[in-house]
Amino acid sequence: MPVLKAGWSSLSNWWNNRITRRHFVTRRGKNILAVFSRSVRKKNTMNPTRYRGAIRPVAAIVLLTLLPFGTPKAEQSAPKAAVQNPFAGRADLVDEGRSLFNQYCSHCHGPNAVQGERPRDLRRLGIRYGDKAPAVFYETVSTGLTNVGMPSWKGVLTDDVLWRMFTYLQTVQTQP
């Protein structure tokens, strides 16, 4: 059906030219989660913070929040690079972070993060993962890498503790 295909192609080209990106927005009520989309028109790319596109419901998604997995889904799908250390640059937390690190992590990752096995060397998180390092750190410590021996610390270490440790680790990163 060449005609129809051509027709669809023209339509999607028109849409792609018109829209630079689609931004999904969630609105949560007591018992419902609704998903809307905002589109940003190309002519607005000079001012990306200003959305001209109307908010419209993309789909009539109504979820019963009685289902416990309903809400965190939106958080999990957040892009990894967006995870950041809330204590970044807090010099006042470094000593405490080091102490926590030595208590919970040093038996594998070395006292003050010093040890000889490169795959376990947390002084190389920056070299290895760049601006995704906080996200990789957070994900790995929370869920573990159990098939290589890294346990999941979820339920033992709070986010607050985790980020204090990371604040310390940021001060001992090896330079490339």
Added chain:
Amino acid sequence: MKPINRILIAGVLGATFALATSVNAQSGKEWTMYGGDYANTRYSSLNQINTKNVGKLRVAWIRSLGSLESQEATPVVVGDTMYVSTSSGPRYVVALNAKDGTIKWKYEPELPRDFMSTVCCGLASRGVAYANGRVFVTRLDAKMVALDAKTGKELWSTTVMEYQLGHSITSPPLIVKDLVVTGYAGGEYGVRGALQAYRQDTGEMVWKTHTIPGPGEPGNESWKGDSWKIGGGSTWYVGSYDPKLNLVYWSTSNAGPWGGHTRGNDSSDIGPYTNLHTASQLAFDGDTGKIVWHYQMTPADVWDYDGVNEAVLADLSIGGRKVPALMKADRNGFFYVLNRENGNLLSAEPFVNVNWAKRIDKATGRPVEDPAKRPQLKKWARNVCPNLFGGKNWEPMSYSLQTGLVYIPTFNLCMDIAGKEEEYEAGKFYLASEFDLDKADAGGHLSELLAWNPITQKRVWGIKEDLPILGGAMSTAGGLMFYGDPRGILKAVDAMNGAILWKFGVGTGIVQSPITYMADGKQYLAVVAGRIKGPPSFLGKIGQRVIDASAEGGLVVAFELVE
């Protein structure tokens, strides 16, 4: 001296030693169990390889084990077959022809993918046990299986404990008559230790004895509140056995968690809270598992002076009479000689630099602590010696029936340590402690292979080393003592004076002692090698040097004399 006289004297001496130590002398042509014999002497009566010809040792064969990480196994040789377990599970158990290293069969256990995350200190398997045509294998997922020794076919399998809760098994079980006895690890995961015995033919459990007494049992009052439930006292290393007394000797790990505020007074004034039976030597009845006697080396342990080191049995001449003795070079730095019939203390002296305790009180058997060296909640104890690797760790010592000396791989390290608040979560690492172990003691060396007289409790000689974590020791009637180092250098030493007579680099670090055996009238020396991976992480920069000293590997190397 005429040769005939020499032979006569050697024969008389040999007979005297054989009579004197009925529990030893099992390790002759074969090497049938982990420690060489039930006494854990790691002494062999073979003398074809001796001080005169040891320089002519050459490689006979090499076998790759097929796994990396810490290779801590002692092979077992029965007939002309060598049984070896590898690291990482074990990933494999192999039966090799002891003459040429060719493979007879291979067993590859089915292991869950996540077993590694509940193993504290390296993916070790220290070997298998053999009895009546069966090979018994313990695993890091806390299972034990029996294999047909001829084919490697699995005969039965049993779950000793649930690995998800922090239990694992790193050491071979002990054969006691028709039973096979195993302990388990987990002192860093809040487990409650026990020893468990199974029928060799069916795998059915016959007895189980907790090392920490439950409510209503004597010793339970030595714990604050409910702390006994998660108090450690694991049984992760190996046992010894005296068939005449029918006593199984097994010792217990540190109390858990390391931070002692959770289970007692958090003070050198221990009061009732000794935390029995952690960091203790125990004697169990071989048939019932009942604890016949106990001796606690480190009451209310807060230093991780894990007490599991092997008990070496020997009949010693002390004060003009023959004493059935049990020797132990404990992590806490003291060398203990106990009467193995009743657990009475005969002597205890420091074999390395010790500053956490001034001495062992002979009347009470208890250490006289220096309170400044006891860490407390949020209070550091600085420069505590030895550090938690101990004066000696699991790497086995050897007692030579020829020289009467004990050869001990020791550490020369200290630490800073403090108690910390921490919540227990089942199956999670649980230390409640912060520590810095990256501290060398004085002397410029990090370890020493020490020759020790257990009767006079005095050092005879030592070989100082620049890296810690030496392999275990083995001694022979050829006047020799063997040990390896983290660079993978295997050394043969004159057992009388410590002169190094031969050495050979196998290419990857050695952590376990070699063995020796006869096949077709020829004496072989064999060593398992594979640089350690887990524990060096504890040691910071010092550990980094151990990691850098050799590549990871997994080998069995056998040697023979070449004219």
